[in-house]
Amino acid sequence: MKTVDICIIGSGAGGSPIAYTLAKAGFSVVVLEKGPSYDESDFKKDEIAVGRRSLYTPELKDEYHIIETYNDEGDIVRENGKEVGWSFWNGSMVGGSSNLMSGYFHRMKPNDFKLRTVFGDIEGANVVDWPIDYETLEPYYAKVESLVGVSGKMVDHPYREPRSTPDYPFSPTWEHPIASWFDESCKALGFYAMPTPRAVLPYDALNRRGCSYSNLCGSYGCATGAKGNAKAALLDAAVQTGNCSIISEAFVYKIESASKNSVSHISYYDIKKQSHHVKATIYILAAQAIESSRLLLNSKSDFFPNGLANNSGLVGKNLIFSAGGSGEGRINFEDISKQRQENLLLRGAFVNRSLQDWYEYDIKGVSYKGGTIDFLFEHANAVPRALAEVYDDNGDLVWGKVLASKLHHAFEKSRVFTFEVFNDWLPTDKCYVSVDGDDVDKWGEDVATIHLYGHPQDLIVGQHLADKAVAVLTDLGAKDISVGISDSPPPNLVAGGCRFGNDPKTSVLDANCCAHEVHNLYVSDASFMPTGGSVPYTWTIYANAFRVADAILQRLRSQNV
Amino acid sequence: MSMMKRRDFLQISSVAVGATIFGYAASQYASTANVSSTTFKNIALVHADLFDVKAGFPSVSELNSVGYLKGVLQDPKIPIDKKELIINGAVWLDETAQETYSKEYLQLASDERQKLLKEISMLRWGDNWIWTLMSFQFEAMFADPIYGSNLNQSGWKWLAYEPGFPRPNEVAI
Numbered sequence: 127m128k129t130v131d132i133c134i135i136g137s138g139a140g141g142s143p144i145a146y147t148l149a150k151a152g153f154s155v156v157v158l159e160k161g162p163s164y165d166e167s168d169f170k171k172d173e174i175a176v177g178r179r180s181l182y183t184p185e186l187k188d189e190y191h192i193i194e195t196y197n198d199e200g201d202i203v204r205e206n207g208k209e210v211g212w213s214f215w216n217g218s219m220v221g222g223s224s225n226l227m228s229g230y231f232h233r234m235k236p237n238d239f240k241l242r243t244v245f246g247d248i249e250g251a252n253v254v255d256w257p258i259d260y261e262t263l264e265p266y267y268a269k270v271e272s273l274v275g276v277s278g279k280m281v282d283h284p285y286r287e288p289r290s291t292p293d294y295p296f297s298p299t300w301e302h303p304i305a306s307w308f309d310e311s312c313k314a315l316g317f318y319a320m321p322t323p324r325a326v327l328p329y330d331a332l333n334r335r336g337c338s339y340s341n342l343c344g345s346y347g348c349a350t351g352a353k354g355n356a357k358a359a360l361l362d363a364a365v366q367t368g369n370c371s372i373i374s375e376a377f378v379y380k381i382e383s384a385s386k387n388s389v390s391h392i393s394y395y396d397i398k399k400q401s402h403h404v405k406a407t408i409y410i411l412a413a414q415a416i417e418s419s420r421l422l423l424n425s426k427s428d429f430f431p432n433g434l435a436n437n438s439g440l441v442g443k444n445l446i447f448s449a450g451g452s453g454e455g456r457i458n459f460e461d462i463s464k465q466r467q468e469n470l471l472l473r474g475a476f477v478n479r480s481l482q483d484w485y486e487y488d489i490k491g492v493s494y495k496g497g498t499i500d501f502l503f504e505h506a507n508a509v510p511r512a513l514a515e516v517y518d519d520n521g522d523l524v525w526g527k528v529l530a531s532k533l534h535h536a537f538e539k540s541r542v543f544t545f546e547v548f549n550d551w552l553p554t555d556k557c558y559v560s561v562d563g564d565d566v567d568k569w570g571e572d573v574a575t576i577h578l579y580g581h582p583q584d585l586i587v588g589q590h591l592a593d594k595a596v597a598v599l600t601d602l603g604a605k606d607i608s609v610g611i612s613d614s615p616p617p618n619l620v621a622g623g624c625r626f627g628n629d630p631k632t633s634v635l636d637a638n639c640c641a642h643e644v645h646n647l648y649v650s651d652a653s654f655m656p657t658g659g660s661v662p663y664t665w666t667i668y669a670n671a672f673r674v675a676d677a678i679l680q681r682l683r684s685q686n687v
Numbered sequence: 688m689s690m691m692k693r694r695d696f697l698q699i700s701s702v703a704v705g706a707t708i709f710g711y712a713a714s715q716y717a718s719t720a721n722v723s724s725t726t727f728k729n730i731a732l733v734h735a736d737l738f739d740v741k742a743g744f745p746s747v748s749e750l751n752s753v754g755y756l757k758g759v760l761q762d763p764k765i766p767i768d769k770k771e772l773i774i775n776g777a778v779w780l781d782e783t784a785q786e787t788y789s790k791e792y793l794q795l796a797s798d799e800r801q802k803l804l805k806e807i808s809m810l811r812w813g814d815n816w817i818w819t820l821m822s823f824q825f826e827a828m829f830a831d832p833i834y835g836s837n838l839n840q841s842g843w844k845w846l847a848y849e850p851g852f853p854r855p856n857e858v859a860i
Contacts, residue, residue: 171851174716174830175859179764211766342851349853473849508829508848509822516821523808523817526801530742537846 138222140651169347450547455604497549580613717835776816
């Protein structure tokens, strides 16, 4: 049995800061990753493999989820993900889904850490304050800026968060001319346009190459290492210490408990389904929220008959996603100047603009927690753009001359400008992960059932933000504007399931993300989050994992294990 | 026989069709466009009728969209029901042609074929089948030529599409 100081399950944004910190400090670390390992030279801009065949995620026939939703009558609808083609997988590879992110990095705001105190209880929602405040996490947000690499430019806006440094360590990436058009529109509308911080290096730095502006960033692996993915930013450096090894294609199927309060070892399958074991002083679980809860629930023992660290019955509960949705409008050549026509189709450059004017807002005396709107161009993948043209306004299929004309217009004489809304997915009793024992994956392990429910307020807030975004698109002259705000969960923006808190009766983890019931088990992915903020999660996951790493380091150095 | 009943019948018969078509391996994704069977002759003609060169589309042979579709039929990542739909639709098309014109699709004049495509596109299976064919035609059009389609980047050039870099140097699926 392999024996190390630290065993980390999952190699993404939740696990990599701990591997980096502990390996640098001289402790032996092993990272177990279910997916394969890719080098930057493996990452090609191959739309068929990546965009159309989901190269980086498990095949649903092998690994899937059971998904329960509510229909319009309030009845539960139970579906098998492999039968209906509903995937909750993200990047299954060393570095995890951080490989495939777009890298829109926003910090949570101080009030995000105390939503219940600021906004009070919301009927039907389990909103609680975090056991830590913004000031506790701020140094780690700053650490991520410099270590993972965040580019941007601070500007004044109503919800600018306090910072320990005046500005981002890296200047913004190459911006598309539409950013200045956007700024003009926002000025006219009285909105505070802000450059979007990006986990993308604009130039060579941190022993990585700068962005090549390939035009295909989100959903694709980064061929230069400019994107602040866990492997390029942290794991490669961890391995270089000689103290960290990464075992890829290692599926951890059980965390074994040694007593009523400790883990003895973990068990994993290699690609040939041969079983292996790792013993460690401290275990870190960071398999992404749904799978982390699943693994705990599947790790039953005499000491934990309901699953590891689950004598409270709280593991899997209060699953959250990012609420909101997206919208788009088409900017047509015929509606803009010759100069703008020449600039509109410029490829590679980033839009890099966000609005946070309504991070909090009042309507008729009621205060709402609002959110963030990020603006971007439609994804450059060509096949979905072409397929968007095959129906006419009546919903009838078109082909031949009509389709050819629509395609030329879509690709050569217009461009779709889009926005994404991020607001809180309120935690509720009806949104959670369970293991029912009825279905198994290719490993023979029970799969997770995802119970989905979106609180009605999520839609109200999302629509309020979308209305503001539509105002910008309208001012920009966009046509055919459409908005899709729904309670459909984005699988890549998932958190919760193992809340942290000070009370073992209401939380799975303590304030340092150590399991209340298991002294040598930490959960460091987004599972810990009781509420998610109104921003994409990745920066907060990185920052919190660095904070947890420091807590572990302190424990190990004081030999308090 | 109603359309619904015909569909049920063909879903059952497609199991045998599928076994012969899906059973061989390919050395690359798109194969050569061997259109010896009536099914594939129908599909090749429908490809040409949908992406008409007179409307400016690259030709079926420039895109090698039929060879690409054969690759799709062997692709383990494509669900079996989608593969069955591709084959069944070509058979249903011929049956509809026989009912309407007492001729096979291949024997119809251009305007008759367009009318027939319009007619089936208003039916659920027809809409589904044509959309599926077009989705893979677009894949053939925009795939890197390493896949054996989009020959000489004819699809990219037609819409002035610039691929991302680095481009793939091998088929990864």
